[in-house]
Amino acid sequence: MAPNAVNQAAILVAQGADMVVEERLVPSPGPDEVLIRNRAVGVNPADWKRQREGLLIPFYPIIIGTDCSGVIEAVGPNVTTRKPGDRVCAYADAFYSQKLDHAGFQTYILSNIHDTAVLPDNVSFYQGATLPTAIATGAAALFETLKLPLPSEFSTNPPTSGSKSMSASPGPILLVWGGASSVGMATIQLARLAGCTVYTTASRKHHAYLSEELGAKVVVDYRSPTVVDELVAAAQREGKEILHVVDAISTVETLANSVEVLAKFRREGAEAKPKLATVQPWPEKQLVLPREIEVAMVRGDVLWHSRRDLALWLYRDETLAKWLQSGEFKPSPYRVVKGGAAGVQEAIDIVAKGVSGEKVVIEW
Ligand SMILES: NC(=O)c1ccc[n+]([C@@H]2O[C@H](COP(=O)([O-])OP(=O)(O)OC[C@H]3O[C@@H](n4cnc5c(N)ncnc54)[C@H](OP(=O)(O)O)[C@@H]3O)[C@@H](O)[C@H]2O)c1
Structure with a gap:
């Protein structure tokens, strides 16, 4: 990881408030975890519902966002099946785990290794960010x-x-x-x-x-x-x-x-x-x-608790990676919003207005 790495996060401080950009420490991966430098993050209807309506928000300030895509920068002590430099998409599980370092709308996130899928060369970071929640x-x-x-x-x-x-x-x-x-x-x-x-x-x-x-x-x-x-x-x-x-x-x-x-x-x-x-x-x-x-x-x-078997099948066993490589599974069309953490509010507002046949992804 670059010595001057900066982690910029979009922070939600209260129900209905606009996102505020703040710097956070770059976290270190523990056992079974990888540190990902996001390159694109997808936006879901749940993001505007969580921001505006307080849906499933346990505390403030909080970081939301689930659909990440980027490069592994570091791996936890026991991790052998992913390595720095791997291109991956990942489901940011803060929605379930409530750990802020695992939330999507920031530059660096921690992810459980078994919630990452390797992106083959034919799949871009933008496309990777369309995948996890869907x-x-x-x-x-x-x-x-x-x-x-x-x-x-x-x-x-x-x-x-x-x-x-x-x-x-x-x-x-x-x-x-x-x-x-x-x-x-x-x-x-x-x-x-x-x-x-x-x-x-x-x-x-x-x-x-x-x-x-x-x-x-x-x-x-x-x-x-x-x-x-x-x-x-x-x-x-x-x-x-x-x-x-x-x-x-x-x-x-x-x-x-x-x-x-x-x-x-x-x-x-x-x-x-x-x-x-x-x-x-x-x-x-x-x-x-x-x-x-x-x-x-x-x-x-449920893929993050009662049906872990489905997540392991899709991610750990490389099923999704193989489908992507062979073209059997196609990431959806997408529209790019630039700006990283500073682009989160614009992207959420676009999704709230309604999209047609495309995912909104934020370039990071
Ligand atoms: N329960 C869960 O765990 C869970 C998880 C994820 C999402 N969700 C929910 O699932 C819903 C879909 O999320 P999403 O991200 O997939 O939405 P989305 O991509 O934003 O949905 C937009 C699409 O909906 C289509 N649409 C709108 N009204 C329609 C209608 N009456 N009949 C058929 N198609 C219609 C539009 O199709 P056209 O372009 O053809 O008009 C448009 O392309 C949201 O309510 C979301 O909150 C639930």
């Missing part, structure tokens, strides 16, 4: 909330990638409502890799990307007045049912539509109910919770 949420939705079978490699440790069976999509239909969202784009690809036939909804301008680049088989315009009927008809033409939905938007309107699709395939007397994974709590005051559908909210952070 992948965690997609993996939690599919393999924890919906309990879909994992890609076949998972059961035969260590996982490998690139087999034809992972890329083919002969399996059950998984509908991703909101495929152009960051969570949606990651979920489409994880589901495809897990063998699902993926249906999704998005505005028309994203249809070619979601089908040709990410592998969704059916893409329907969510603004179409017949969106539900179009999805149902497409499944019926294939002789298949839609029994699993990830609603990556989860507004009253999208939830009602997701329920309507699933209800069309509910069979009287069937033991298993169709399943709906939401990314937001169910809006109880506006929408009656359907009894005929199993509804559960996704928690992306």
Whole structure:
């Protein structure tokens, strides 16, 4: 590490306050940890909700931000599988661990070694910063909330990638409502890799990307007045049912539509109910919770506690790195905001206004 290294952090001092840039000490990695010099940090809707609404903020002043991408500068005493100079993306786990040195919006962060993925040369730091939260949420939705079978490699440790069976999509239909969202784009690809036939909804301008680049088989315009009927008809033409939905938007309107699709395939007397994974709590005051559908909210952070196996599979076992290298998993499009810690507020404000088919990443 350069002797004059400076750690600039965007600090949130109170609910609703603008970010303040402050210098912090550069931390030293302990056992199982690496020190990363961020080069790009991604922004999520949770960041503006945490800043403006105080969502899941345990104390002030605090540093938020989760999606990091950069170069390993130093490794902890027992670390052998990562080394200084490695290009990685990392999930900054302060959201869960509440350790400020593990928070994303600063120049230097500490990360658990098992929450870092090596970035192959074909993936930029900007692209790396689009990945961690979207992948965690997609993996939690599919393999924890919906309990879909994992890609076949998972059961035969260590996982490998690139087999034809992972890329083919002969399996059950998984509908991703909101495929152009960051969570949606990651979920489409994880589901495809897990063998699902993926249906999704998005505005028309994203249809070619979601089908040709990410592998969704059916893409329907969510603004179409017949969106539900179009999805149902497409499944019926294939002789298949839609029994699993990830609603990556989860507004009253999208939830009602997701329920309507699933209800069309509910069979009287069937033991298993169709399943709906939401990314937001169910809006109880506006929408009656359907009894005929199993509804559960996704928690992306399960990868950092109850489903460590998923994080280890994706990161430690290099599954994500292999998918990125082979092109089986594509980082989402992105827009760059410059300025490092000084650019955090601008980037958060852009995400709060709403983005379309891209992640906002801060150049650091
Ligand atoms: N529960 C969890 O653990 C967890 C974790 C991460 C995120 N989340 C939540 O998941 C949601 C998505 O996050 P994100 O970062 O993926 O969002 P995002 O990328 O900012 O979402 C923007 C996209 O949403 C799409 N969209 C908006 N309204 C839609 C509708 N009615 N139908 C279909 N698509 C629609 C837009 O598509 P078009 O461009 O096609 O219009 C746009 O591309 C947020 O509410 C976030 O807070 C939850």
